[in-house]
Amino acid sequence: MSQFPVIPFWIDNRRAEAHSTRVGRVFNPSTGEQIRSVALADATDIDRAVESARRALPGWRATPPLRRARILTRFRELLEANQKVIATLISEEHGKVFLDAMGSVQRGTEVVEFASGAPHLLKGSFSESVGRDVDAYSILQPVGVCAGITPFNFPAMVPLWMMPVALACGNTFILKPSEKDPSPSIVMAELLKDAGLPDGVFNVVHGDKEAVDAILAHPGIDAISFVGSTPIAKHIYTTAASQGKRVQALGGAKNHAVVMPDADLTFTADAIMGAAYGSAGERCMAISAVVAVGDAGDALIEALTSRIRALRVAPSLEQGADMGPVVTAEHRARIISYIDAGVAAGAALVVDGRSLVIPGHEKGFFLGPTLFDRVTPGMSIYTDEIFGPVLVVLRAATLVEAIAIVNSNPYGNGTAIFTRSGAAARIFEHEVEVGMVGINVPIPVPMAFYSFGGWKASLFGDLHVHGMEGVKFYTRTKAVTRRWTEDPIAGGFHMPVLGR
Numbered sequence: 001m002s003q004f005p006v007i008p009f010w011i012d013n014r015r016a017e018a019h020s021t022r023v024g025r026v027f028n029p030s031t032g033e034q035i036r037s038v039a040l041a042d043a044t045d046i047d048r049a050v051e052s053a054r055r056a057l058p059g060w061r062a063t064p065p066l067r068r069a070r071i072l073t074r075f076r077e078l079l080e081a082n083q084k085v086i087a088t089l090i091s092e093e094h095g096k097v098f099l100d101a102m103g104s105v106q107r108g109t110e111v112v113e114f115a116s117g118a119p120h121l122l123k124g125s126f127s128e129s130v131g132r133d134v135d136a137y138s139i140l141q142p143v144g145v146c147a148g149i150t151p152f153n154f155p156a157m158v159p160l161w162m163m164p165v166a167l168a169c170g171n172t173f174i175l176k177p178s179e180k181d182p183s184p185s186i187v188m189a190e191l192l193k194d195a196g197l198p199d200g201v202f203n204v205v206h207g208d209k210e211a212v213d214a215i216l217a218h219p220g221i222d223a224i225s226f227v228g229s230t231p232i233a234k235h236i237y238t239t240a241a242s243q244g245k246r247v248q249a250l251g252g253a254k255n256h257a258v259v260m261p262d263a264d265l266t267f268t269a270d271a272i273m274g275a276a277y278g279s280a281g282e283r284c285m286a287i288s289a290v291v292a293v294g295d296a297g298d299a300l301i302e303a304l305t306s307r308i309r310a311l312r313v314a315p316s317l318e319q320g321a322d323m324g325p326v327v328t329a330e331h332r333a334r335i336i337s338y339i340d341a342g343v344a345a346g347a348a349l350v351v352d353g354r355s356l357v358i359p360g361h362e363k364g365f366f367l368g369p370t371l372f373d374r375v376t377p378g379m380s381i382y383t384d385e386i387f388g389p390v391l392v393v394l395r396a397a398t399l400v401e402a403i404a405i406v407n408s409n410p411y412g413n414g415t416a417i418f419t420r421s422g423a424a425a426r427i428f429e430h431e432v433e434v435g436m437v438g439i440n441v442p443i444p445v446p447m448a449f450y451s452f453g454g455w456k457a458s459l460f461g462d463l464h465v466h467g468m469e470g471v472k473f474y475t476r477t478k479a480v481t482r483r484w485t486e487d488p489i490a491g492g493f494h495m496p497v498l499g500r
């Protein structure tokens with residue numbers, strides 16, 4: 001028996017104990033201490049969740065979209081009322097500062113708001129008289145039982161990218177959140193129940209590779225949405241697709257900001273600080289590489305350095321903290337090994353965060369903001385996603401050269417340009433091979449009614465999450481051609497040609 005409270009599963013609209021006896025450890029990264037345990041599902045646990053979701057499917061599928069939407073509207077109200085509760089749990093288990101956690105819950109809530117338009121989103125199309133007395137139309141129907149496998153860095157927002165849209169479309173859903181910060185998922189499940197969601201429509205199982213492998217292999221799961229690192233995304237995509245499942249698998253990132261010499265330096269430096277070091281760099285849309293064009297580099301490095309010195313690293317729930325710790329001790333060690341490698345490769349280490357210690361929190365997983373200059377594309381601090389508070393600056397002579405650097409990178413999640421020139425911005429927007437582009441906007445996370453997703457190694461699959469691409473992912477199109485007529489029409493042996 002664990003000496004810590006064990007975070008349960010959620011099956012059939014109630015807390016459920018695991019069949020598996022394996023448990024994971026959940027830490028508070030600010031203290032470095034374990035605060036909870038989490039049950040880690042085995043194949044039997046996944047079976048239980050799938051059975052529940054399958055049982056619930058016919059009833060939920062038959063529930064009119066308007067009634068589904070009303071439940072989602074109530075869920076949105078409950079999310080808003082409980083935003084602080086969820087954000088506190090996020091700060092506690094993830095380590096991001098409270099206001100940042102609040103913002104992430106808000107962005108997730110906006111997807112629920114979008115999904116509450118279900119009757120409108122699920123309108124099909126209709127063509128009258130495609131032949132004599134013949135009409136044609138398309139209808140959107142649910143895919144079935146859908147699963148979501150989500151990363152540690154947004155334990156509420158990323159599940160909320162998926163689940164409200166899936167439910168709005170008439171699917172039932174099984175969430176497998178990150179085992180590093182699983183508590184917010186159970187709070188959301190409770191709120192869905194309070195909002196009136198029927199039993200079995202939304203289930204939560206916790207776990208690691210064993211649980212994910214059971215989800216990938218399960219014949220009762222029709223579609224999988226994944227968000228996480230690129231190697232796992234690729235594995236999820238190839239394995240699930242080979243089983244005939246519909247898959248979208250969003251991967252990692254190396255997001256560039258291109259800074260033109262005409263950019264407003266104060267605005268740009270402030271924007272890059274938040275984008276690089278907010279959430280300790282543990283955002284898939286974090287800016288982790290700057291390409292300074294022309295003579296933009298030196299002044300930018302100076303402006304960033306003075307801002308880094310003023311940045312307040314502190315426990316995540318402390319008032320006034322700009323940046324908290326990273327998620328685990330292992331992740332901290334991995335980030336430090338990248339900083340070591342950057343130094344060894346000859347990059348200029350302008351600010352070194354490796355030795356930061358927060359008095360009273362010596363065991364916390366803290367790491368100071370780190371800045372490298374004169375980085376070249378072959379260095380591992382540039383090629384790899386570090387996912388920590390490490391910003392690297394490269395230099396380019398021209399915009400064309402800067403765009404070539406961005407496009408040579410295997411990732412294509414987000415990017416931003418800072419400039420006062422509309423022409424430069426337009427060229428950048430047109431040429432850059434990245435899914436989400438900001439123009440003087442450092443973290444261009446699309447609103448809920450647009451779709452979120454990258455290109456290249458940042459997304460395996462065809463469709464992005466939420467927005468109309470999310471609706472497409474969670475529905476199957478059925479095209480109906482119907483004839484209602486009182487005229488007797490003889491059948492024929494030739495290919496029917498309705499339009500004659």
Ligand code: NAD
Pocket residue numbers: 149150151152153154158176177178179207208209212213227228229230232233250251252253283284385387413453454458
């Ligand atoms: P991760 O890939 O380690 O884990 C993601 C999920 O996969 C978790 O639920 C985890 O339990 C599971 N998992 C881990 N290892 C597995 C394995 N070997 N087999 C099967 N399942 C496994 O990612 P993470 O560390 O939790 O999150 C950070 C990563 O997520 C970063 O790479 C970040 O860029 C990415 N991310 C991407 C987006 C996006 O929209 N593209 C958004 C958020 C995070």
